[in-house]
Amino acid sequence: MTLQAYRDFLAAKRLADVASGMAALPELPDYLFPHQRDIVRWSLKRGRAAVFAGTGLGKTLMELVWARCVAQHTGRPVLLLAPLAVSHQHEREAAGFGLDAKVVTARGIASETQISNYQKLDQFDLSGFGGIALDESSILKAYDGHYRTRLIEACRCIPFRLAATATPAPNDFMELGNHAEFLGVMSYTSMLATFFVHDGSETRKWRLKGHAEADFWRWMASWAVMLRKPSDLGYSDAGYDLPPLTKRLHVVPTEASHWHGNGQWSMLPVEAATLSERGQARRETVEARIEKAVALTPRDEAFVWWGNLNAETEGLAQAIPGAVEVRGSDHDDWKEAKLKDFAAGKIRVLVTKPSICGFGMNWQHCHRTGFVGLNDSFEQVYQAIRRFWRFGQQSEVTAEFIAADTEGAVVANLERKERDAERMAEAMVAHMADLSAAEVRGAALERHDYAPKQKMQLPAWEEFA
Numbered sequence: 001m002t003l004q005a006y007r008d009f010l011a012a013k014r015l016a017d018v019a020s021g022m023a024a025l026p027e028l029p030d031y032l033f034p035h036q037r038d039i040v041r042w043s044l045k046r047g048r049a050a051v052f053a054g055t056g057l058g059k060t061l062m063e064l065v066w067a068r069c070v071a072q073h074t075g076r077p078v079l080l081l082a083p084l085a086v087s088h089q090h091e092r093e094a095a096g097f098g099l100d101a102k103v104v105t106a107r108g109i110a111s112e113t114q115i116s117n118y119q120k121l122d123q124f125d126l127s128g129f130g131g132i133a134l135d136e137s138s139i140l141k142a143y144d145g146h147y148r149t150r151l152i153e154a155c156r157c158i159p160f161r162l163a164a165t166a167t168p169a170p171n172d173f174m175e176l177g178n179h180a181e182f183l184g185v186m187s188y189t190s191m192l193a194t195f196f197v198h199d200g201s202e203t204r205k206w207r208l209k210g211h212a213e214a215d216f217w218r219w220m221a222s223w224a225v226m227l228r229k230p231s232d233l234g235y236s237d238a239g240y241d242l243p244p245l246t247k248r249l250h251v252v253p254t255e256a257s258h259w260h261g262n263g264q265w266s267m268l269p270v271e272a273a274t275l276s277e278r279g280q281a282r283r284e285t286v287e288a289r290i291e292k293a294v295a296l297t298p299r300d301e302a303f304v305w306w307g308n309l310n311a312e313t314e315g316l317a318q319a320i321p322g323a324v325e326v327r328g329s330d331h332d333d334w335k336e337a338k339l340k341d342f343a344a345g346k347i348r349v350l351v352t353k354p355s356i357c358g359f360g361m362n363w364q365h366c367h368r369t370g371f372v373g374l375n376d377s378f379e380q381v382y383q384a385i386r387r388f389w390r391f392g393q394q395s396e397v398t399a400e401f402i403a404a405d406t407e408g409a410v411v412a413n414l415e416r417k418e419r420d421a422e423r424m425a426e427a428m429v430a431h432m433a434d435l436s437a438a439e440v441r442g443a444a445l446e447r448h449d450y451a452p453k454q455k456m457q458l459p460a461w462e463e464f465a
Contacts, residue, residue, distance in 0.1 A: 020159060021047030026069050031097060035235040036062050039225055042440045043162055044069055048183040050137070050163040050224035056240070056391025057227065059164045063133045064094050064101055064113060070160045071112035074130025078160070082135040084117045085326075086360035088336050089343075090135070091115055117332075118147050131160030136359045138165045138379075140178040152182050166386065173206055176220070185223045195219070221435030232429050233437045243367075244396045245389050250296070252288045253405050282309065282373055285404040290315045292402050293372045297349060302342075302366035305351045306358070306384050308373040316351045316372060323349040328356050354380035363387045370400030374410045378417035 022044050028037050036058045043049040043066055053059050067078035080101065082090055087103045094101035094113065101113035105120070116124070118139055126132065132155055134140070140148045140163070155161055163179050173196065177188035186194070195216040196206040208216055220226075231237045286309065297303055297320055305323075307313040317325035324347045326338050335356075341347045343363065350357075358380055366388055371381065389397040403411055 021045045022069075022073055026072070028065060028069075029097070032061070032065065033058065033230070033235075035227070035230045035233060036065075038233075038440050040066050040069070042225065044073075046223065047159060048161040048185065048223065050179050050183060052165060052224060052226040054228040054391075055166050055386040056393075057230070059166075060090055060093055060135065061097065063135060063162060063164055064090070064097070064099050066162055067101065067113040067131060067133055068099055070131035074160065076128065076130030077111060078113050078131040078133060079124065079126065079129045080113055080115045080133045080135060081118050081121065082115060083139075083359045084119055084332065085335055085339055085357050086135065087115050087117050088340070089361065121147060121150055126154045126158060129158060131162070132158050133162040134164065134182070136165055137163035137179065137182075138175065138359075140182055141175045148178055148182075152178075155182065156184065166383075176224075180223065183223060186219075217431040218435055221432050221439055224432075225436045225440055226429055226432050227436070228425065228429060232433050233440060240391045242389065242391065243393055245385070245399070246396065247399045247401060249401045249403065249411060250292055251403060251405050252285050252292055254285055254288070282404065282407075283311070286311045286315060289372050289402045289404070290319055293370060293400075294319050296370060296400050296402075298368060301348075301368055302345070303349045303368045303370070304342075304363070304366060304387070305349070306354050306369070306371045306373075307351070308353060308375050312373045313351050313353060320349050320351070322347075323351050326350065326352040326357055328353070354384045358384040358387070361387045362390070362392075364390060364393045367393060367395040367397045369397070370402065372402050374401065374403050374407060374414070376410060376413050378414055378421065381414060382418075382421070 025041055025044055028040055032040065039051055039053075040062050043051065043062075051059060051062060053062075063080060067080055071078045080090065091101055091103050094115075099113065100111050101115055102109045102111040104111065104114040104116055105123070114129075134151070139145070140151065161183050163182060173192075174188070177191045180186045180191055181188045192206055195208060195212045197209050198206055225233070227233050229237050229240055290312065293305060293316055297305070305313075305316050305320075307316065313325055313327070317323045324338055324342070326335055330338070338347065338350070339357070339361070342350045343365065345365065354377075369385065369388055371384070374381075385397070385399050389399075401411070
């Protein structure tokens with residue numbers, strides 16, 4: 001294929017995904033900030049769009065206003081899907097702005113915007129909706145995931161689709177491809193064939209074709225907007241300053257960790273290498289880590305402890321006076337009641353897991369949190385901390401990490417993933433900023449080219465024995 005033929009092929013791909021939204025845009029409410037207003041207008045004009053915006057930039061409000069406009073335009077309700085623990089929070093936020101949005105079951109309630117959670121997806125006939133919005137749309141990440149497949153298949157005929165999440169995993173092109181397929185822009189496999197080349201033996205490893213990089217980012221910016229702060233698109237950052245974040249590592253020593261497999265004793269702990277060894281180390285140190293967590297829990301401040309094992313969360317809830325645990329097995333109404341009480345200050349210490357409450361919650365009233373157990377999921381840690389360390393937080397945020405002395409590999413892996421994610425996110429925003437500004441605002445930004453060797457500042461880590 002000649003270079004010109006390749007360019008024609010890409011142009012055809014772009015033209016095949018013409019804007020399918022509103023030609024005449026409605027008046028938007030004055031309470032939207034400038035970046036929110038322009039992103040909503042762009043999304044309505046596009047019809048099918050993704051908003052990759054950092055935590056605290058108002059994704060929920062943008063979703064709710066978008067949904068109201070789509071419902072009034074199509075004469076049909078819009079379904080807003082959200083994580084289990086977040087639905088009622090969205091309903092409260094909508095009420096605060098006078099928007100008609102209600103949490104519903106499969107039977108539905110007469111409302112412009114009907115809010116439900118992904119777990120109830122199979123109970124809805126999606127053909128009756130004029131639009132669908134996915135809150136925390138990173139649920140599309142898994143290529144073979146149930147929700148990903150169901151959403152893509154069931155939403156093909158819905159004219160208005162919105163996917164909103166924090167900046168997606170920058171080195172996970174699978175997530176970007178799944179978003180493109182959900183929105184009807186291009187299939188995941190077509191995206192890979194068009195812009196990528198397989199890199200190595202692992203099926204998840206793909207890299208951009210050198211001559212296709214500029215076209216890829218231009219294609220991305222045609223259907224997605226990405227920003228971590230308003231100035232990424234040329235808006236003012238006034239009121240969007242993050243307070244300091246300090247991460248403190250506390251290492252729990254274990255006597256057994258000093259024995260090698262050959263029966264010899266070492267002065268230094270023997271690092272748990274395999275998943276089995278890591279699991280064993282975590283189980284053996286549960287009591288010691290809980291004891292450390294209790295000692296770190298303040299007596300007069302709100303605090304959230306995160307665990308991965310039932311033994312961790314159950315033990316913490318029993319050991320900390322007044323602590324309340326939110327479990328996966330809790331009834332939805334019970335979960336909601338506990339989360340409302342914590343947000344209202346009626347519960348001081350909350351204990352739960354990132355998989356249950358680590359996405360979507362707004363807890364700026366709290367600035368202390370901790371992890372009594374670790375795993376290799378940087379996304380879970382990132383999302384859990386972002387419940388507190390987000391725009392609107394007025395206090396310095398402190399995150400405590402408690403690990404066995406054998407878990408050095410886990411800590412190092414999380415630190416590496418954090419550095420990689422920050423570097424790659426900066427690169428993605430830099431690649432797309434001018435293009436997104438032109439799409440959203442109709443004007444290009446003036447900025448220097450991205451320099452990948454530029455020194456960057458990460459949240460401080462402090463280590464305590």
